[in-house]
Amino acid sequence: MTTASISDLRHHVGEAVIVQGWVTHFRSSGRIHFIIVRDGTGVVQCVFKHDEVQEPLTTETAVTVYGEVRADARSPIGVEIAVHQLVVTGQSPDYPITPKEHGTDFLMGHRHLWVRSPRQAAILRIRAAIIRKARGFLDDHGFTVADPPIITPAAAEGSTTLFGIDYFGEPAFLSQSGQLYMEALAMALGKVYSFGPTFRAEKSKTRRHLTEFWMLEPEMAFVEFEENLSWQERLMEAIVSGVLQDCADELAVIGRDVVPLARVKTPFPRITYDEALERLATLGMPVAWGEDLGAPHETALAEQFDRPVFVTHYPTALKAFYMQPDPKRPEVVLAADLLAPEGYGEIVGGSQRIHDLELLQQRLHQHQLPDSVYSWYLDLRRYGSVPHSGFGMGLERVVAWITGLEHVRETTPFARTLNRVWP
RNA sequence: UCCUCGAUAGCUCAAUGGUAGAGCACCCGGCUGUUAACCGGGUGGUUGUAGGUUCGAGUCCUACUCGAGGAGCCA
Secondary structure: OOEEEHHHHHOOOOOOOOEEEEEEEEEEEOOOEEEEEEEEOEHHHHHHHHHHHOOOOOOOOOEEEEEEEEEEOOOOOOOEEEEEEEEEOOOOOOOOOOOOOOHHHHHHHHHHHHOOHHHHHHHHHHHHHHHHHHHHHHHOOEEEEOOOEEEEOOOOOOOOOHHHHHHHHHHEOOOOOOOOHOOOOOOHHHEEEEEEEEEEEOOOOOOOOOEEEEEEEEEEEOOOOOHHHHHHHHHHHHHHHHHHHOOOOHHHHOOOHHHHHHHHOOOOOEEHHHHHHHHHHHOOOOOOOOOOHHHHHHHHOOOOOOOOOOEEEEEEHHHHOOOOOOOOEEEEEEEEEEEEEEOOOEEEEEEEEEOOHHHHHHHHHHHHOOOOOEEEEEEEHHHOOOEEEEEEEHHHHHHHHHOOOHHHHHOOOOEEEEEEEEO
C-alpha cells in the first residue's frame, strides 16, 4: 500500500492507499459517516461505517487513513476514499477555529492555527510562487543573489524610524533597506539582488503596512533610469504570468478575479509627477507642486490604467538623498514609484543613484546626515564610480495585490504589525 | 502622534435604564450518501478594567486598557 498525497489521488483509482492528514469536517447519516481530510495538497472525503472508529473525529484531528480510492461523480475532486482502517494519530478537542465567521483580532491571535485553513494555505502558496518567479527571473537574467546584513550601524535614509538593538554594548539597528550595501555589491558583481526581511518602526496602521516585511532589492551597475524601469516591468510581468500559470487552483480557492492580472503585460504606462498632478486636478484632487502624493491620490491615478503605472520624476526635495537629480531639470529626480492597480498602491520604488562624489556629499549635507557614518558608502564614488540604478519591491504588497487581499497581514505567515508581535 | 468606530458565552452577534439570549463550536441521542448536512436535547457569563449617576446599569457619564479602520510616513 502506498502513501499518496490527496492531489494525486485521481491517479490511484481502484488502488488501496494511505492518506495522512487532518480532519476538517465530520458528518454522519446514521450508520454511514463522512470525514473531510486535508493533507496540505488538497481535501478528500473519506467514507466509513458507524462502528469502525471509536475515538472522536473532531476538527483538526490528525488521522492516517487506509482505504480504497473510488471514482465518484458527487466528489468535487472526482474521487473519494472508502475507508478500511482509520487511525487517530493526534486528537484535537475543542479546536478554536470554526467554520463560521471570526474577527481579525481572534484570527491573528490564532495565526498558528489559522494558517491551516484552505484560504490561508492558498495565499501562502501563491506567496511562495511569487518568490520563486521573482528569483527565477533574476537568476535567469544574469543577476547574482547577494544578501546585505540585517544588523546595521546606521540608517540608509535618516528619516525612517529604526528598531534599535544592543550590539554588545554598542547601538545598532535592524535593517530598513539593504540598498546601500547592494550598491557596493553591484560594483563587485554587476547585477545583484537581495531578498530578505526589513524592519520599520513606523507607527503606520493601515492595510498596506507591516513592521517586518520582505523586500526584493535588485541593484545594477551601468544601468540608467530608463533601463531600470524596463527591468522592473519585465520582472512584474514574469511574476504575474508565472503565478497565473502555476497557481490557478490557489487563485480559485481565494476567489481572485484573474482577468485584471492577465492584462499585466509590458510596457507599463509611465507618467511624470507633473502629469500626475494634472490628472489629479482634473479628478478634483488638486495637489500643489512639491507635495507628496497620498494613498487616495495613488489609488485615483492607478484606477486610470489597466496595468501597473510608473510615476516618475518626483520633486528632489521629497526623495532620498542618494537619488540622481535629472541633469536637465535638477529639481526632480530620476526615480519612479510603480503603483499597482485596484488600489494596492506603491509596490516598487526605484531610482538611478547619484554616482558623483561631490553631488552625493552635497545631498548628504542637505539632509543633515554625517559624512562619518557614510564614509564607506562615499568610497563607492571615490573608486571607480559608475552610473547605477536599483529598486525595491515590497513582497507583501505584491502578494496582497495578486491575491486581491484586503490587508497585507494575511500575505505573510506571521505578520508583525504595530499592535501585534504574537504568536 | 492624530481622527473615527468598537469590546456581552470558546467564536459571530442580539438584548426601550427593569429576569443576559440566539446561531455556531463542544457533549448526548436520532437518521445508510452527507457537502458550512439535518433533527431533538444539554454544558457554557465577574457584559474589557476602575470609578460615578440611579430604586435599579450590558445599556448613561468619566478615565484607562486593548482591538479595528484611516491620516501622516513608507514598500
